[in-house]
Amino acid sequence: MAEEAAVTAAVLVIGDEILSGRTKDKNIGYIADYLGQIGIDLREVRIVPDVDDDIVAALNALRHRYGYVFTTGGIGPTHDDITADAVAKAFGVPISEDPRALALLLERIKPEDLNAARRRMARIPQGGELVENKISKAPGFMIGNVIVMAGVPSIMQAMLDGVTPRLKTGAKMLVETVEAGNLPEGLYAADLADIAERHNGVSIGSYPAFVDGRFRNSIVLRSKDEAVLARAVAETRAMIERLSRERKSA
Amino acid sequence: MAEEAAVTAAVLVIGDEILSGRTKDKNIGYIADYLGQIGIDLREVRIVPDVDDDIVAALNALRHRYGYVFTTGGIGPTHDDITADAVAKAFGVPISEDPRALALLLERIKPEDLNAARRRMARIPQGGELVENKISKAPGFMIGNVIVMAGVPSIMQAMLDGVTPRLKTGAKMLVETVEAGNLPEGLYAADLADIAERHNGVSIGSYPAFVDGRFRNSIVLRSKDEAVLARAVAETRAMIERLSRERKSA
Numbered sequence: 001m002a003e004e005a006a007v008t009a010a011v012l013v014i015g016d017e018i019l020s021g022r023t024k025d026k027n028i029g030y031i032a033d034y035l036g037q038i039g040i041d042l043r044e045v046r047i048v049p050d051v052d053d054d055i056v057a058a059l060n061a062l063r064h065r066y067g068y069v070f071t072t073g074g075i076g077p078t079h080d081d082i083t084a085d086a087v088a089k090a091f092g093v094p095i096s097e098d099p100r101a102l103a104l105l106l107e108r109i110k111p112e113d114l115n116a117a118r119r120r121m122a123r124i125p126q127g128g129e130l131v132e133n134k135i136s137k138a139p140g141f142m143i144g145n146v147i148v149m150a151g152v153p154s155i156m157q158a159m160l161d162g163v164t165p166r167l168k169t170g171a172k173m174l175v176e177t178v179e180a181g182n183l184p185e186g187l188y189a190a191d192l193a194d195i196a197e198r199h200n201g202v203s204i205g206s207y208p209a210f211v212d213g214r215f216r217n218s219i220v221l222r223s224k225d226e227a228v229l230a231r232a233v234a235e236t237r238a239m240i241e242r243l244s245r246e247r248k249s250a
Numbered sequence: 251m252a253e254e255a256a257v258t259a260a261v262l263v264i265g266d267e268i269l270s271g272r273t274k275d276k277n278i279g280y281i282a283d284y285l286g287q288i289g290i291d292l293r294e295v296r297i298v299p300d301v302d303d304d305i306v307a308a309l310n311a312l313r314h315r316y317g318y319v320f321t322t323g324g325i326g327p328t329h330d331d332i333t334a335d336a337v338a339k340a341f342g343v344p345i346s347e348d349p350r351a352l353a354l355l356l357e358r359i360k361p362e363d364l365n366a367a368r369r370r371m372a373r374i375p376q377g378g379e380l381v382e383n384k385i386s387k388a389p390g391f392m393i394g395n396v397i398v399m400a401g402v403p404s405i406m407q408a409m410l411d412g413v414t415p416r417l418k419t420g421a422k423m424l425v426e427t428v429e430a431g432n433l434p435e436g437l438y439a440a441d442l443a444d445i446a447e448r449h450n451g452v453s454i455g456s457y458p459a460f461v462d463g464r465f466r467n468s469i470v471l472r473s474k475d476e477a478v479l480a481r482a483v484a485e486t487r488a489m490i491e492r493l494s495r496e497r498k499s500a
Contacts, residue, residue, distance in 0.1 A: 013295075015455075016453060016455055016472075017455055017457055017470065018278075018282070018295075019282060019292045019293065019294075019295070020282060020286055020292070020423065020425070020470075020472065021279060021282030021283035021284075021285075021286050021292075022425065022457075022470055023457065024279040025278065025279065028268075028275065028297070029271060029274040029275065032268070032269060032270060032271030033271035034271075035271075036270055036271050042269045042270070042271075043269065043299060044269070044296065044297065044298055044299075044304070045263075045268075045269070045295075045296065045297035046294065046295065046296050046297075047278070047294065047295035047296075048294055049293060049294075050455070054294070076435055076456065076458060077435050077436045077439045078435055078438075078439045078442055078443070078455075078456040079439065079442060079443035079446050079447075079454075080446075080454065080455045080456065109436070113436075115436060115437075115439075115440070116440065117435075117436050117439030117440050117443075118436035118439075120439075135460060136460075136465075152458055152459065152460050153460075154460050155460065173270065175270065175272065185326055185327050185328055185367075186327045186359070186363075186365060186367050186368035186371075187365075188328075189327045189328045189329065189365075189367030189368075189370075190365065190366065190367050192328055192329060193328070193329035193367075196329050196330075197329075203266060204329075204330065205265075205266055205267055205300065205328075205330045206326065206328040206330060207267055207272075207273065208326060208402055209402065210385065210386075210402050210403075210404045210405065215386075220267065220270075220272055222266070222270065
């Protein structure tokens, strides 16, 4: 594997509706999968309410720490849509109506229907580049390393597709799963720790699920180095097979 | 409404598997609903990887800011289960095998099967009180204002039920929804902002969903004050009806 610097990212979900439980977030899992597939490592997620100070603080913490920050939510026409203003504040830049964004809105909205509320969706912080989407025409934007997207999943997904060609990506994380079935975690934990210890650059997790009154365990191995990953997977598989045999014959 | 201080909370989800997209989180939405129903306001959520420093930093940021912090994940027997140690580190207290936790494990595990990995699940930071669950016997714990729970949803849910009687709760948030149907957000945004402005203590959000190629909008009003909420709901409903009539006759 060529040595390549990891490209990292965080997701910032903005919205009272997620914190109140009214809306169940569908974007985090989608973005996590998506970034993994294009070679960007998702390292942190935060969910904050529609409160200016909270958005600014989270954004500034995340954008200085990670390669990219993807935000979702709060870019519509109503009074609770304050994301664009909060982003401008975080970057310390002015925000104003962007003629390119206005032109996009006018592809969908008649000039006589473009009231003040709708014009708010054309306000973009200075230095922001539009991120278009075909569904609503109201654009997201990218400023510095921050990508500002809608909260509605289908629109967010279109924006993610739209911005991807502009993103720097790194080596993809390779993932392999070894099913441990109903072999208890407690029986393989010591051997698995030993395998993890001896394979640098492979991150190994054990994940129990409780299905129909029984545990079923999966071991997930992740690495950007194919050869080391293959060795760790082979050892893990052999270890699970050995312990399963011993258990049956006990 | 009697004036009552709000009881606030944050959720800290711990786990590489959520950030990699392999596992789709099911706990955040559940906890959000649950806390709303018992009168605790969820104000922030963070998802961090299985990295000691990241867990400690997030936990210390959240536990000083909110009334409670609920963590999920990382309390099993394998090497990637480091939550209990990170919590001890965050609180600056030692961690050791807890006889009560060991006794619980022995209800399910034969003494000769209680190996070192399984005994790890009985390690509790000094000062922690156990949070039991009937499904796995391996307990979570509460230390200070931090409640440490499993990541497996059914076990997490049992622990949440187990700890609730010990929690301070506040006034419940009352929630009403006014359906705006296919009336565009841009048409009611100004009137809605005006209603929000005139009803202190009512938080109003407008939430578009994109279903079968069309937007459908819902307006959600939330308050702990029943009378003010009822007035804001009545005004919102009347406003949506008026705009819908005007639109049809236009």
